[in-house]
Amino acid sequence: MKRYIDGGEAVLAAFRALGMHYVFCASGSEWAPLWEAVVRQRQEGLPGPQYLDLWHETVAVGMANGYALVTGKPQAVLLHAGPGLLQGSCAIHGALLAGAPMLVMSSESVTYGERAGCDPGSQWYRNLSIVGGPHALAPGIFKWANQAPTIETVHELTIRATEMAQRAPAGPCYLNVPVEVLLEAWTPPRFPHGAAAAGRKLSPPEEIGQLAQRLVAAKHPLVMTETAGRSPAAARALVELCELLAIPVVEPQAAVCANFPRSHPLHQGGNVEPFMANADLVLLVNCRAPWYPPSNRPPLATTIVLDEVPQRPHIVYQVLYADAYLEGDVEETLRMTAAAVRERGFDSALIAQRRERHASAHAALAAATAQAEAKAAANGAAIDAIRLVQELREQCAPATIFVDETITHSRVIQQHLRLDQADRYYYVQGGLGQGIAVALGVKLAQRQRPVVLLIGDGSFIYNPIVPSLAAARDLQLPLLVIVFNNRQYLSMKYNHLRAYPDGAAVNARYFPGVDLSTQPDLAGFAAPFGMLGITVTDPALLETELRRALDAVAAGQSALLNVMLDK
Ligand SMILES: Cc1ncc(C[n+]2csc(CCOP(=O)(O)OP(=O)(O)O)c2C)c(N)n1
Ligand SMILES: [Mg+2]
Numbered sequence: 001m002k003r004y005i006d007g008g009e010a011v012l013a014a015f016r017a018l019g020m021h022y023v024f025c026a027s028g029s030e031w032a033p034l035w036e037a038v039v040r041q042r043q044e045g046l047p048g049p050q051y052l053d054l055w056h057e058t059v060a061v062g063m064a065n066g067y068a069l070v071t072g073k074p075q076a077v078l079l080h081a082g083p084g085l086l087q088g089s090c091a092i093h094g095a096l097l098a099g100a101p102m103l104v105m106s107s108e109s110v111t112y113g114e115r116a117g118c119d120p121g122s123q124w125y126r127n128l129s130i131v132g133g134p135h136a137l138a139p140g141i142f143k144w145a146n147q148a149p150t151i152e153t154v155h156e157l158t159i160r161a162t163e164m165a166q167r168a169p170a171g172p173c174y175l176n177v178p179v180e181v182l183l184e185a186w187t188p189p190r191f192p193h194g195a196a197a198a199g200r201k202l203s204p205p206e207e208i209g210q211l212a213q214r215l216v217a218a219k220h221p222l223v224m225t226e227t228a229g230r231s232p233a234a235a236r237a238l239v240e241l242c243e244l245l246a247i248p249v250v251e252p253q254a255a256v257c258a259n260f261p262r263s264h265p266l267h268q269g270g271n272v273e274p275f276m277a278n279a280d281l282v283l284l285v286n287c288r289a290p291w292y293p294p295s296n297r298p299p300l301a302t303t304i305v306l307d308e309v310p311q312r313p314h315i316v317y318q319v320l321y322a323d324a325y326l327e328g329d330v331e332e333t334l335r336m337t338a339a340a341v342r343e344r345g346f347d348s349a350l351i352a353q354r355r356e357r358h359a360s361a362h363a364a365l366a367a368a369t370a371q372a373e374a375k376a377a378a379n380g381a382a383i384d385a386i387r388l389v390q391e392l393r394e395q396c397a398p399a400t401i402f403v404d405e406t407i408t409h410s411r412v413i414q415q416h417l418r419l420d421q422a423d424r425y426y427y428v429q430g431g432l433g434q435g436i437a438v439a440l441g442v443k444l445a446q447r448q449r450p451v452v453l454l455i456g457d458g459s460f461i462y463n464p465i466v467p468s469l470a471a472a473r474d475l476q477l478p479l480l481v482i483v484f485n486n487r488q489y490l491s492m493k494y495n496h497l498r499a500y501p502d503g504a505a506v507n508a509r510y511f512p513g514v515d516l517s518t519q520p521d522l523a524g525f526a527a528p529f530g531m532l533g534i535t536v537t538d539p540a541l542l543e544t545e546l547r548r549a550l551d552a553v554a555a556g557q558s559a560l561l562n563v564m565l566d567k
Helices: 006-019 029-043 056-073 083-099 154-166 180-183 205-217 234-245 330-344 350-380 384-393 412-415 435-445 457-462 465-474 489-501 504-508 539-554
Strands: 022-026 051-055 073-076 103-107 144-147 174-175 221-225 281-286 302-307 324-327 401-405 425-427 451-456 480-485 531-536 559-564
Touching: 006 022, 006 029, 006 154, 006 180, 022 029, 022 056, 029 180, 029 504, 051 056, 056 073, 083 103, 083 205, 103 180, 103 480, 144 154, 144 412, 154 174, 180 302, 180 451, 205 281, 205 302, 205 324, 205 330, 234 330, 281 435, 350 384, 350 401, 350 412, 350 504, 384 412, 401 412, 401 435, 412 425, 435 451, 435 465, 435 489, 435 539, 465 559, 480 539, 531 539, 539 559
Parallel strands: 022 051, 022 073, 073 103, 103 174, 144 174, 221 281, 281 302, 302 324, 401 425, 401 451, 451 480, 480 559, 531 559
Antiparallel strands: none
16 A cells, blocks of 8 residues: 555645544545545544535535534535535635635646646546636635645645634635645645634723723613624623623624523613614624614714624625724623723612613513414414424423524524523524535534524525435434425515515516425425424424424434424
């Protein structure tokens, strides 16, 4: 047996040095050098990342995304040339939006077989070239992208691209490693190293003092947050500061994780309108798009932005009306602000009144939520989405993690799941079709916890079903998939009605771009993958069928519960 120490080893050695846990590969002919290195790693009993074969680019990228959402740690994704990159691009864009770090690699040929002793395969000459190189496809979906042009630089470039992916704003980075580089003999580095943890950044104490002063002086302060809960420690620090001064919290529609305990009396739901007229200080904590349109802002409010990177480089139009930015570590900024507030002192009687006021507004919201559930439960004819979410809340174990790829049902889900812990909810960002993969990545990172994917029927159909469900089976990642089935793209109809409430489509009762009534029974996709598949239409059976599905998953078998909803 010959040991080929080449570009494949250079790349795998970099993954090893970076402490990566997984390599997610959607196959392509350029990866034979890396496969050699992977087999050697196993034969020689070397420590290193676990290599996973996936059958679709969306699955490879989506799993890396889900894994990064939970752990914050970038993994490697290997795709094939330009076509694999294009196939994976929708999920890569999703990871960019989600701020999920990962290193994506694919290849090109730069010799097309003309170099003596080096045959990349004729397919590169005939079919696979992309003018400008595959990295020319990268702008708009990656944070950074380049070619690794030589064997002398590929190892360090792999480390550099991964380090960059992890830095704020975290996101996918791309490295195009030509086949010729992968096939060339490699000399390991003189100074082997991995990547040191990112340094911490923090606003200076005087700026934190100013924020504390403004918070104490404000009569109607408000916190808005979309992603503070990405860091459970930051979410706890937010609770501490808000409790100290009785600051209400709104999670706008764009919230993509659980940020503030839903049952907390200061949680004021997802609607900022009740605060619009009076708010005199808005603290945006990891909140990239608080108002819509952006100019629909609280007119009297001073706006302070707390964010590692307030201006998201991937967003085209983003207007925050900030009066001050506090950049750097959000958890530490919140803790230091709370300490500065305590030091400064405040009018406790005033704060107690405010606490009271927001607690009663919270109680009114909670009562409306309970009332909506009672109404949904009274519907004996058809299953209301609210009822389904209530069942999930009551029956799922407290450690359950929910991954959400629904559209019109996502607000109901956030409102009625009433999650109190930050690490229990992930909304799938970007184009449809990644949900199962993201849920699998979350499960891979949290094998001991139940993972439930909530997904629209249209979104389910967008997913690469065969490769996704095969991965769940082959990697022993049991999932519960709940389809919120309304037999249509309801969001498209709402969209149409917003612009044309009395137009031709309403008149004809025909909405192009909406109907999914010819879909097959989605539960039928379960059996070929050894999953339990159940379709439920009768509200009276919902509870027991959900129980059956949950029991199957607890016993290690994935389940697909296709719930036919009234809308
Ligand atoms: C890749 C991709 N193609 C198209 C769209 C546009 N789109 C947004 S929502 C939606 C329909 C989703 O249907 P479903 O999951 O059933 O949710 P519902 O609208 O019924 O709530 C479509 C087609 C998209 N978001 N991503
Ligand atoms: Mg639908």
